[in-house]
Amino acid sequence: MTLDGWVADTRISYDTVAESYADQVRHTLDDQPYLAATFALFADLVRRAGGGPVADVGCGPGHVTALLAGLGLDAFGVDLSPGMVEVARRDHPGLRFEVGSMTRLDLADGAVAGLLAFWSLVHVPDADVPGILAEFRRVVRPGGPLLVGFHVGDRSTHKTEGYGGHPMNVWVHRRPLARVGGWVRDAGFTVGAELLLDPYDPLPGGVVIAR
Known part of the structure; x- marks a missing residue:
């Protein structure tokens, strides 16, 4: 996997x-x-669509993948970081985790019954989000649900340190609900809900649920 730039x-x-x-x-x-x-709703939508494997894309250390598995889903995780995948495999040995990039998933067309991207688009530049959502659309079978979680706002900040003071070099993008919902619709999904979480918090969250 050849990577450059923000990836x-x-x-x-x-x-x-x-x-x-x-x-x-x-x-x-x-x-x-x-x-x-929202996770329970996502799990119900997967079952209503016939069930099957579910991808947690940008799974990090696997805590959300494990939560989905606890809801009865056949969930597996994909993350760009080999270090994160190593931690996920260690902490959740009964689940499957793979190294991969959301820019080009190693999955066949219509391979998954649902896909979750839980705060994993926050480092993706605006110009690249539509292509990634199109990739999500490619791998989700017709009728399958998509859940996207993200920071709500309208600005970007450069993160140079985090999580114990370790050096980082990423941009963190906060986006309005309507913008993300529009991108999801443009990718070919039907949006069923746009949810604002903790609206009076300095860093509110957003969730878009679509099919």
């Missing part, structure tokens, strides 16, 4: 912080009832 910067950054990032996020979903409800 290489993201991989190197998350290889560097893999252990400390995993420690920080391991229990972050334990008290998130609204996110829990």
